[in-house]
Amino acid sequence: MLLGALTYVLGENPAFLYRENRMRMPDDGPPKKKTKMSEAGSSSHGRNGNYDTGVSYHRLKEERRKLPIFPAKGKLINQIQRLDTAIVIGETGSGKTTQIPQYLYESGIHRNAIVAVTQPRRVAAITVAQRVSDERGQQLGQLVGYCVRFEDVTSENTKIKYMTDGMLLREAILDPLMKRYSVVILDEAHERTIHTDVLFGVVKAAQRHRKMKGIRPLKIIVMSATMDVDHFSNYFNKAPVLYLEGRQYPVQVYYAPEPQSDYVFASVVTLFQIHKEEPPNQDVLIFLTGQEEIESAVKTIRDVARDASGQMPPLMVCPLYAALPSQQQLKVFKATPSGYRKVIVATNIAETSVTIQGIRFVIDAGMVKAKVFNPLSGLDLLKVVRISKAQGLQRTGRAGREAPGACYRLYTEQEFEELKANTVPEIQRTNLSSVVLQLMALGISDVVNFDFMDKPSTESIVSAVSQLEDLGAVTNDKPPRLTPLGRKMAAFPLDPRLSKTILLAKDFHCLEEILSIVSVLSVDSVLFTPQSKREEALAARAKFVSSEGDHVMFLNIYRAYKGVKGNKDWCHENFINGRNMKTATEVRQQLRQICERQEIPIQSCGNDTSAIRRCLAAGFFMNAAEIQKESSGYVTLSTKKPVHIHPSSVLFQCKPSYVIYNELVKTTKCYMSLLGTSPSSLFIFGSDFIFNVVIAVEHYSILWKANIALGESLLLFCLLYFLQQLYPENDVIQYEKEKQFDERDI
DNA sequence: GAGCACTGC
Structure with missing residues (x-):
């Protein structure tokens, strides 16, 4: 094969000709974790890991002194001491992530409380904590610790705590004033993760409220590599900017x-x-x-x-x-x-x-x-x-x-x-339903006017609030209020629809099964289908497939995986992604704990999949679609949008009359992915006085669909009552936009 | 009969 040459022109933009490094030294960061996988199994990451004394400690001490940030230490501490909020701009290799928390500790700025340092990624939080702990010559989890999902390596002695931004946000729900911390450092702020963005507003409010209430002040340090310095500074009331040289x-x-x-x-x-x-x-x-x-x-x-x-x-x-x-x-x-x-x-x-x-x-x-x-x-x-x-x-x-x-x-x-x-x-390009629920759990009901650094569009906030309203998590007041159901939902680290499904499961006595399904749904795909071995993969998967939908297939896979105790060879033979399956089991354990804390009875329905299907249909009622007689396609019940079953679904060949789906994905067509069928359900949509009603009692081929006014609903409910008498084995589930769960919860 | 980047709780 002959490849034609491509000639290049030299870039003139001086911004991209990096400065020659004056000091040749090892990188400031800890030895980088080599893989994504090694952190996935990070529960084994050593508390007793690289703990070392003597020579190594002194060598690290020497290395610390050679970092570009070291000469600036005195001045930096001096400035930070005087400021409530500081922006620190440091190029790669300056040493800010590992050194500034230690400087704060050494100079007593932490006032014997905890310095929190947030990172957008788990690996970073874990490896930096390990490095800094080594630099202090201490065991990880003592003076220096970390806290990420599934893992809390801290103790009562911990004063420097590295954590993921999402973790600090979770903590803030329980304690919006962040009273455990005297300093919060938001690192890698330029990455603008959705969690960091929300934290900006949360720490700013905590700082203000603590000042008003006379509680120990909260110092905020925003660390970034950005060039867009003014934006950060302006947001934090023109906070001064400190610059560090990098390497x-x-x-x-x-x-x-x-x-x-x-x-x-x-x-x-x-x-x-x-x-x-x-x-x-x-x-x-x-x-x-x-x-x-x-x-x-x-x-x-x-x-x-x-x-x-x-x-x-x-x-x-x-x-x-x-x-x-x-x-x-x-x-x-x-x-x-x-x-x-x-x-x-x-x-x-x-x-x-x-x-x-x-x-x-x-x-x-x-x-x-x-x-x-x-x-x-x-x-x-x-x-x-x-x-x-x-x-x-x-x-x-x-x-x-x-x-x-x-x-x-x-x-x-x-x-x-x-x-x-x-x-x-x-935050400006994501479905906000989860974030809005968290903000409301933090006590911020007027989300539209929340102090965002860059506001998401009003439409996306309104759409999120309306979805939460449909789920019964918030009231339709202005501004909306969190319902007791919504407060329970916010405790789960899940999409609100999945949290709702979990909370519904107790009514169907199938929480064990729903926990398994929701865990699998909330991680990356557990199915691995390489192009080259497609037939083989599909053949191996055949034993898990169910005509009742993808959810039941996931349950079968989860049970089989548990049956072989997560054996890696088994995963490989069955084209199951072991890494994601392992995460799913960890998620399930976490969700189970939250259920126990909420004192929800955890029951199993055994092999009664209809209970599971009803529960899923109830949780995902707004993601339902009906088959079209003429076109072989489907339309969504809520928006009448034409959609299709994704070919990767087990229901692709089946074409049931009604399906629920996990999400819509638009590629060449608009596809529903991860589908389930409901044995019998009533869905009620709409607001105010018009309901759109669908009754699908598949086992008896009764289908009725209408737009009715509220006055007629009495008639409808009578009809439903008779249906239930006639076919007692078919639940008739009803959903209104209003907060029917509130009374039960209060 | 289609293909899906990356994080995180």
Whole structure:
């Protein structure tokens, strides 16, 4: 295969010519955890891990003194001491994450209370805590600890606590004033995760309220690598900004001379140009958008390399994306054999989550696959979109971690200039129902006027509130109030529809089963279907399949997995993703504990799947669809939107009259994914005086559907009563938009 | 008869 050459133009933008590093020192961070998987099983992460004394402690002490932040220590502490809120801008490698919490502790600014440091990712919280604990010469979980989901490695002695941002937000529900903490450090604030964004408002309010109530003051430190400093400062009442120098090698940026229509191909061409000209053992990182592109690029690269073997040094090609099984992900961390060049073809997972040593060249396609949420249609879709300038910068920086490097951008300099400065914060492109429920549990009812740094659109808030209203979690007052049911729902770390389903399960006496199903639904797919072994995978799966829907299949899988005690070979043979299945069992354990705390009786319905199906139908009543006689498709009952069963569903061939679905995904068509059928249900939709009613008693083929006025509802309820008498084995479930659960809960 | 980026509680 002959690859045409692609010539590049040298980037003129000085912002992307990184400053030469003056001090050559090890990175400030702890030794990076090598894989995503190693943290997935992090419960084994040692409390007694690397605890070490003597030589190692003194060596670490020396290293600390050499960090770029060290000379600034006195001045920094002095400033922070005087300020209520400070913004700290530090480039990669400044040492801010590991050192500032220790400086605060050493200088007594913590006032003997806890310093909380939030991180967007679990791995970061765990590894940084381990590193800092080592630097103090202490055992992890003593002075320095961490707290992430499923794991709390802290003690009464802990004064420096690394935690995920989501964890601190959860804690805030129980204690909105955050009284345990004297300092809250929000690290990696530039990433603008939805949790960090909500925390901005929560800590700001806590600080103000503590001042008003005369409680020990709360110091806020926002740490970021952003260039958009003013935005942060303005939000925190013009808080002063402290700058720290980082450590980064220069990276030469090259632009494509003209726009590239096929960036996958262009990336392969560029790779071989680098490969021809540069010495081997200088590794290359290619950024593409998803599994399909990556697999196609990997194949092309391998083909070309094979054809040209003998004419150039060999290549070691590694794909890298989150859905890739653990063992294959691990390959990217293997040392490159001598004489080889390693090429990693990755999604944006390599931008922040995974750091790979030895990268000297980055090839950036300039695109990313992003979830786009439309609050009006309630539709999620994944779209390939252009990256932001900040993201481009982040990718470029990946070439200069250990030595000077180069970044080849597969777009023109003009295209770069036209990119958005920053990625749209997550809070502005996500379904907010879960966040709104959490805010209301925090006591903030007027969510529309919450002090957001960047406000989500009113439509998305209104749509979230309305969904919570449908579920009976909030009242339809203005502003809405949390119902007792809503308060219970907020205790679960789940999508509100799933929390509601759990709370409904006690009425159907099938909580054990629902917990299993909900756990599987709330993690990434447990099914693994490689393109090459599709038939094999489907054959292996046949024993779990159920004509009653995907949920029952998940229950079968969960039970079988438990039956073999999570055996890895079993997972492999049955094309089950063991990593995600393990997470599901941990989720289930957590959900079970929350149920116990709420004193919900945990009962099993055994093999009575109809109870399970009724419960699911009741929880997902707003996600129901009815088959269309004429077209073989379905329409949603709530919005009359034409939809189809996704071919990956076990119900794809069955076409039941009524289905409930987990989510709508728009690709070539609008697909419902993860479906279930209801043995018999009544759904009531709508508001005010008009209800849209559907009764589907499939076993007896009774179908009735109408729009009725409230006055007629009496008649309807009489009818329902008779139906129930006639067919006692079929529950007739009714749902109104109003808060029928309140009375029962109070 | 279709393909889904990444986090987190």
